[in-house]
Amino acid sequence: MSGKVAIIGAGPSGCFLAQSLLKAAPELEVDLIDALPVPYGLVRYGVAADHQGTKAITRQFARVFERQGARFFGNVAVGRDVTLDELRAAYDAVVLAAGMSVDNRLGVPGDDLAGVYGAGRITRALYEHPDAEALPDLGPHPLIVGNGNVAIDLLRLLAKTPGELDGTDLGPAPTGWLAGSGIETITITGRSPAARAKFDPVMVKELARLTGVTIRVVEPGESDDPDEAKRLDALATIDGHGEGARAVTFRFGLTPAEVLGEAGRVTALRFTTPEGDETIACTSVLTAIGFGPAGDLPRDALIASARDAEAGALAPGLYATGWFRRGPRGTIPDNRADAQALAARILDELTADPARPGRALFDGRSGIVDYDGWCRIDTTETTAPPEGRCRAKITTRAGMARIASEGVTTA
Amino acid sequence: MKISILYGTETGNAEMLAEDIQAELEGAHDVSCENLADTDPTALDPTQLYLLVCSTYGDGELPASAQPFAEAMDSAKPDLSAIHFAIFGLGDSEYHETFNGGPKHLAELMVAHGAVQIGERVAHDASGPDMPEDLAYPWAEAVIEEVEEKLGVPA
Numbered sequence: 001m002s003g004k005v006a007i008i009g010a011g012p013s014g015c016f017l018a019q020s021l022l023k024a025a026p027e028l029e030v031d032l033i034d035a036l037p038v039p040y041g042l043v044r045y046g047v048a049a050d051h052q053g054t055k056a057i058t059r060q061f062a063r064v065f066e067r068q069g070a071r072f073f074g075n076v077a078v079g080r081d082v083t084l085d086e087l088r089a090a091y092d093a094v095v096l097a098a099g100m101s102v103d104n105r106l107g108v109p110g111d112d113l114a115g116v117y118g119a120g121r122i123t124r125a126l127y128e129h130p131d132a133e134a135l136p137d138l139g140p141h142p143l144i145v146g147n148g149n150v151a152i153d154l155l156r157l158l159a160k161t162p163g164e165l166d167g168t169d170l171g172p173a174p175t176g177w178l179a180g181s182g183i184e185t186i187t188i189t190g191r192s193p194a195a196r197a198k199f200d201p202v203m204v205k206e207l208a209r210l211t212g213v214t215i216r217v218v219e220p221g222e223s224d225d226p227d228e229a230k231r232l233d234a235l236a237t238i239d240g241h242g243e244g245a246r247a248v249t250f251r252f253g254l255t256p257a258e259v260l261g262e263a264g265r266v267t268a269l270r271f272t273t274p275e276g277d278e279t280i281a282c283t284s285v286l287t288a289i290g291f292g293p294a295g296d297l298p299r300d301a302l303i304a305s306a307r308d309a310e311a312g313a314l315a316p317g318l319y320a321t322g323w324f325r326r327g328p329r330g331t332i333p334d335n336r337a338d339a340q341a342l343a344a345r346i347l348d349e350l351t352a353d354p355a356r357p358g359r360a361l362f363d364g365r366s367g368i369v370d371y372d373g374w375c376r377i378d379t380t381e382t383t384a385p386p387e388g389r390c391r392a393k394i395t396t397r398a399g400m401a402r403i404a405s406e407g408v409t410t411a
Numbered sequence: 412m413k414i415s416i417l418y419g420t421e422t423g424n425a426e427m428l429a430e431d432i433q434a435e436l437e438g439a440h441d442v443s444c445e446n447l448a449d450t451d452p453t454a455l456d457p458t459q460l461y462l463l464v465c466s467t468y469g470d471g472e473l474p475a476s477a478q479p480f481a482e483a484m485d486s487a488k489p490d491l492s493a494i495h496f497a498i499f500g501l502g503d504s505e506y507h508e509t510f511n512g513g514p515k516h517l518a519e520l521m522v523a524h525g526a527v528q529i530g531e532r533v534a535h536d537a538s539g540p541d542m543p544e545d546l547a548y549p550w551a552e553a554v555i556e557e558v559e560e561k562l563g564v565p566a
Binding site for chain 1: 424
C-alpha cells in the first residue's frame with residue numbers, strides 16, 4: 001500500500017503510530033515532524049531521569065527510523081515553519097500527536113503568586129529541555145499538590161540524595177540545584193482520599209528505597225475494593241520508612257482553596273477538607289494536576305468538531321492520537337494501544353494521491369534536523385558522559401543544530 | 412529444531428526482543444514468533460520447543476498481551492506434560508520488589524499445568540548495563556543445546 005503520512009510530534013505516541021503503520025504497510029512514506037531538533041518527546045523530557053529502564057523504549061523507536069524507513073523532520077514547528085493546512089495538502093493523512101505540555105493551573109486565588117510552579121515547568125528544567133525556564137528556589141518547605149505519577153516523580157527527585165542519582169542522565173546544573181536545594185520538608189497533598197489517589201502503587205513502593213527521608217502517611221483510611229486496597233497497601237509499606245533528615249508527609253482529602261502570600265510570594269496554602277479549612281505553611285507550591293495542550297494547534301476546536309473524537313478521526317485525512325487526543329491520562333503502553341488502533345483506521349481510510357508532494361514539501365528548507373543529525377547529537381551525548389551519568393544532554397537548540405550539522409556538506 | 416517463540420508484551424520491548432531472537436535463530440532452525448495474546452494454550456504442539464519472552468507490568472503483573480493466555484490456561488486447564496519451554500524475562504530493578512514478577516508468574520503457570528521447564532528463568536534488567544539480546548541469544552542457544560542433548564533431537 002502506498003501513501004504519505006505526516007505525524008506531528010515524535011514522542012512515544014507518534015513513534016508507536018509510525019511503527020504500527022509501517023509494520024502493516026512497509027511501503028508507506030511516514031514522516032515524524034517535531035518542533036524540537038530531537039525526537040522522543042516525553043521519553044526524553046518527561047520520563048524521570050532516574051527511570052532509565054523506561055527510557056529503553058527508545059530502542060524500539062530508533063528502529064522505526066533505522067529499519068522501518070520513517071523519516072525525522074526535527075526543528076519544524078507547525079504554525080511557524082509550516083501550517084497545518086500546508087501539511088494536509090501535502091500528505092494523504094496528517095496525525096496530531098503533539099501531546100500535552102502546559103501545566104494546568106490551580107485556579108484558586110493567589111495561584112499567580114511567586115513561588116507557585118507547575119510540575120512540567122520544574123521537570124522540563126530538571127531534564128534540560130532547551131525551552132525550559134530556570135530552576136527556581138523552592139525554599140526549605142515545598143508543598144506538592146497532586147497525587148498522580150508526575151507528583152510522585154517530582155517528590156522522589158526532590159527527596160533523593162546526590163548518590164541516589166547515579167546512573168541517571170541528570171545534568172550538572174540540575175544536579176547542583178538538587179544538591180543545594182536546602183529542602184527540609186516535602187508535603188504532598190491530594191484532593192481524593194488515599195484509596196482513590198491516581199498514582200500507580202509501584203511508584204509509591206519505589207519510595208521505600210530512598211535513604212535521605214523519613215516518610216509519614218497521614219490517615220490513609222481503609223477500603224474493601226481490591227484496587228484501592230493495593231494503593232493503601234503501597235502507602236502502608238512506606239509509612240514510617242527511613243530515618244533521614246528530609247521529612248516527607250503524605251496528606252489526603254485536601255482541596256486547595258487559596259494560595260496565601262506575603263510581599264507577592266507564597267507563604268501557605270489554604271485547603272478545604274471534610275472537617276473544615278486547614279492551612280499548611282510552605283515556601284513554594286508545586287502543582288502536578290495535569291496538563292493542557294500547547295497553543296500552537298487549535299486542539300479544542302478540532303476535537304469539538306471531530307467526526308469521531310473517540311477514535312481519533314478529526315476530519316477527512318486528519319487524525320489525533322495519544323495525549324493530544326485523550327488528554328493527559330494514561331501511560332506509555334496505553335498510548336501504544338491507542339496508536340495501534342488508530343493505525344488500523346488510517347490504513348482502512350487512506351486514499352493515496354500520487355500528486356501530493358509529501359516530504360518534498362520540505363525540500364530546500366534550512367534548519368531541519370534529520371535522523372542522522374539526531375544520531376550525531378545522541379552519540380555526542382552518550383560518548384564519555386561524566387562519572388555517574390549515562391548521558392550529558394545538549395541543552396540548547398543552537399548546540400543541537402551545530403552538532404546535528406557537523407560533517408554535513410551542503411550540496 | 413522447530414522452535415516457537417511466544418511473547419507477552421505491554422510496551423513492545425518484549426515483542427522486539429522476540430523478533431530479534433527469531434532472526435538470530437532462523438538460519439539454523441525452523442522458527443515462528445507469535446504474540447501470547449494470539450496463542451491458544453490448549454493447542455500447544457509437543458514437537459516444538461517453546462521459548463517464552465515476557466515482561467512485567469504494573470505491580471509485578473503479567474503484561475497485557477499475556478493476560479488472555481493466562482486466563483485461558485486457568486479456565487481450560489490444559490495438560491501440558493508433553494510441552495517443553497524455557498523463559499526469558501524482562502524487568503526493571505528500579506521496581507525491585509516486583510522485579511520480573513510477570514515472567515515468574517508465567518513460568519509457574521506453565522509448570523503448574525505440567526509443562527517441563529528447560530534451564531533457569533533468565534531475567535534481564537532494564538536498569539542494568541546489558542542489552543536484552545546480549546543475554547537472550549546465549550540463553551536461547553544454551554536452551555536449544557540442552558533440549559537436543561536431553562531429547563536427542565537432531566539439530
